[in-house]
Amino acid sequence: MCDLETYFETIFQCQEPKNLYEPILYTLMQPGKRLRPQLVHLAAEMFDGTGEDADLVASAYEMLHNFTLIHDDIMDKAEIRRGRPTVHKKWGTNVAILSGDALVVTALLQIHKLACNPEIVLSVAKLFAQVSMETCKGQQYDLDFETAENVTIDQYLRMIQMKTATMFAGCLKSGGLIANADADSLQALYDLGIHLGIAFQLADDLLDVYADTEIFGKAIGSDIKDNKKTFVYLKAMELSDKKQAHQLQTLFSTTTMDETAKFQEVKTIFDAVNVKQATEEKISLYIDKCFEDIERIHVDETKKSPVKSLIQQLKNRSK
């Protein structure tokens, strides 16, 4: 696996027009977990596939991910991402729209550089398009939910599957594809991505309330501040009595209340209904599914250790 920062610099450093590539490089060079590239490589390595093709696909998915971040940050009016100003905050909305567009197109170009046989390139490219589509749909549902009267837990889970988990699935399956994995294993890798992605997002929802800010690296409580109805909120509503539910609903409607006071009041109800445990149980359920999916991958058990370690890490994620 190549060093992604160096790789991105090589691709973008001297490209023209400068005003298009500067925000792209700024976004890609921000420190992040690089989870999606890791998933591509883990899957490819399971089937002894490494080298440039894996780097190409890994970079493409990291670009796709960052494209969604740039455009979502405009839509969410987010000013800070990973401790730095967002692209639209730093350069304005026009630059953010266009550099996002260019980023997803660059991702496509990366996929078309693959050296493996054309049918596989085509499968990777088609999957990439399908994943991109699901991500857009997921983002639309997320926006729709902001103003929806009622969102069920099932609807929420379907939304995060589209918006987050499908990309995990795309990474893992693509890694398998370029390493010539068999059809059953490809399906297992895809399913693994879906379950892992949902677990990852539920953990993210939980960390927004219960993270240790020093380890988490970003401010907590932003979902509560923005009245975002995440799994934690929806589950808490389900577990609440009538009075608590009414309080939560009121708290998640206000836009004027003091941020700290609101967070404390919400957290008091969350604690009272023990939503932390309920969410952790749901995460565990998806993590269990992940291990079942791994069973269905046709490689020696020893080859499965790295992906199992990653899942354990994500299960215990604190940031």
Place this chain on the structure above:
Amino acid sequence: MCDLETYFETIFQCQEPKNLYEPILYTLMQPGKRLRPQLVHLAAEMFDGTGEDADLVASAYEMLHNFTLIHDDIMDKAEIRRGRPTVHKKWGTNVAILSGDALVVTALLQIHKLACNPEIVLSVAKLFAQVSMETCKGQQYDLDFETAENVTIDQYLRMIQMKTATMFAGCLKSGGLIANADADSLQALYDLGIHLGIAFQLADDLLDVYADTEIFGKAIGSDIKDNKKTFVYLKAMELSDKKQAHQLQTLFSTTTMDETAKFQEVKTIFDAVNVKQATEEKISLYIDKCFEDIERIHVDETKKSPVKSLIQQLKNRSK
């Protein structure tokens, strides 16, 4: 060639989420010249290629074109397109960003439905990605030029080649690709697209000043109002004496002057330096190149008539 409106309705009518697909369908159903789909079909038919594959590629390029319109309209703060409110005006910027994103991804999915052999699908998909990239770069240069002190005619021509002509080239070459055209013809089709695209854009620049509004179907003078330094302005500057050049520069800096008075003053100078004739000569030069490109396509002369007619139409375009 299928009826595009019906085709788009079939694809998008019942798709969910509704809020994502409604603005997409609204955009695609607006009456337009459908020039890009025509180019795909003309090239394919020259090599006896027709049917569903041509419809798929034609629809993909129409989608790509409309994706650029939706996002460009946000950047240009354009409120009206083809006589109707633009997407961001009707639904807001967020919807316009996301539906643009979804539209370009849908275009990709269309290409991946192609039934021809995988190597050709791959070539069409790769070309599509390259064209999309050039279009983004062209749009960035266009934005850069708005605030640039000096733009040369050569820089302007390179910009419109990227922003407009590459897509024409992509359409023609893709049409050839799916109909198994030989390599020389494919190159000739690509070059034809470039030259036709530049001629088309120069004609567009000219129509903004000299169109008959009733035939043109939209208001003229918008480039002048927006201080857009099109070919007509740049060429007029070149043909102007010192006093005229100073006047033009001043007129293209103001944002407060009465629209009609400004248009009249600009047009008086344009007429005095005879920029209409100079632009028409430049267009003719590119149209001549188009006919030279057509010579290099390896099909019977009779097969070339439809594309020749289209070029003649575009040469004499009044809307």
